[in-house]
Amino acid sequence: MNTQRRWQAEVDILIPFHDLDPMEVVWHGNYARYFEIARCALLQQIDYDYPQMRDSGYMWPVVEMSQHFVRPLRYQQTIRVAAEIIEWENRLKIRYVIRDATTGDRITRGYTVQVAVHAGTMEMRFISPAILFEKLGLEPPCDA
């Protein structure tokens, strides 16, 4: 089984007018939304998106985000946002690449890191809870 495939997702987004700034390019703060749309598509593939996270008794706040803006984005450009899980044992790290959907030119790359926080105690987990390993089809470590 090619588990790699399950931990990747791609979404296409058409850049809307309201994402542009006075330089007529997408304002840098809007890319967090593009990342999130791809991240949620990815998490839905493993059946562990926001509603399932909540039902599992954990919140997974984003504790770190990094973005490199390589090329500007313009009105009506279509982008392909790829998201891939690259860490899961202690925290959930997802890597993103945004490309022009037509030319394949790389526009932006970055990552987010999320950690599990127990919804009852509000305690942060230093090892990902067993539920994440299950959703990924993996054996949880004995201390998860």
Next chain:
Amino acid sequence: MNTQRRWQAEVDILIPFHDLDPMEVVWHGNYARYFEIARCALLQQIDYDYPQMRDSGYMWPVVEMSQHFVRPLRYQQTIRVAAEIIEWENRLKIRYVIRDATTGDRITRGYTVQVAVHAGTMEMRFISPAILFEKLGLEPPCDA
């Protein structure tokens, strides 16, 4: 007692760069945020802002919003947003006027309408609940 004073609020806002669109004016969809900042300041004055609404067992979704954009807004302009409660018996209607804080020129006017929805039954109220009248310092109607 001048109850009028309690049902009005004003806030000043400095227009940030990220609210501008390619025409170098504030994108029209951002005014809903300016309205909300003034609305919340007003509702805090009567001690019935979002947290108190929730504690009272009611949600008050915005069911109607209307906006007239009279003049454009530019970067670093300071606006004064005035909010005033103009209906409360059956629904909460708030009127807004946005002026340039320096010149007093009228920029935008509009209103929002909110209705009470019981958080348990999700039923919409056609008469505002007694708690709103209390917060306004008014005698509730016998059927509230």
Next chain:
Amino acid sequence: MNTQRRWQAEVDILIPFHDLDPMEVVWHGNYARYFEIARCALLQQIDYDYPQMRDSGYMWPVVEMSQHFVRPLRYQQTIRVAAEIIEWENRLKIRYVIRDATTGDRITRGYTVQVAVHAGTMEMRFISPAILFEKLGLEPPCDA
């Protein structure tokens, strides 16, 4: 020729997480973005979207927006946003209806009004310029 078809457009939108508020429904201010995505799709059909407007020497600021929020929107719901031009002679008025894409339930209705402003003189037009009539495939009035 069925000109009606040319003056209508529909777009489907999947509600993203970042559009939700603490009540777990779409925050009312975000609907302006849904309206705009449908409006731009409509204006592209008549080849008179934002870039063509600018090239024609006119800006078309939104001077009025009205919205009725009939039902709430939740995470991952897919909406169908329909936009239709209903006035053009003196101003461009577009009507919107948002429905659940699956059930057809009406979620929101509203309209926007835009007026032509000459980019050089910044003067507002009280009769739409000839270019709009041309784009609509109509004979411009003698005073346009």
Next chain:
Amino acid sequence: MNTQRRWQAEVDILIPFHDLDPMEVVWHGNYARYFEIARCALLQQIDYDYPQMRDSGYMWPVVEMSQHFVRPLRYQQTIRVAAEIIEWENRLKIRYVIRDATTGDRITRGYTVQVAVHAGTMEMRFISPAILFEKLGLEPPCDA
């Protein structure tokens, strides 16, 4: 002369309702706006904010942004956002710290990197242009 003082700025921001997500904390993507408000205040102090950048013939797009989210932010919390220029020779790097304005607890830290792009040729500068050094009250390097 204490040049350090000129290259720092602080702004206070009251967290508005529309910045919250379903977990009732500020959605991580909104912090880019808090950073920007402090960055613009800082750039105004050296008279080289967005309008002056444009007049100087350079755009300064954000090419990198990194954020660590240490603590969540809740409704009506007041934050103090500090911005400080920490690199300028080849690129403009600004460091940010967000603290609770009352308790001083650290909420978020991060940085942005901007590079000069000549507005005419659209060429990226690998050494900051002389105008930035002038605005900072520094002698430009001979190759600036």
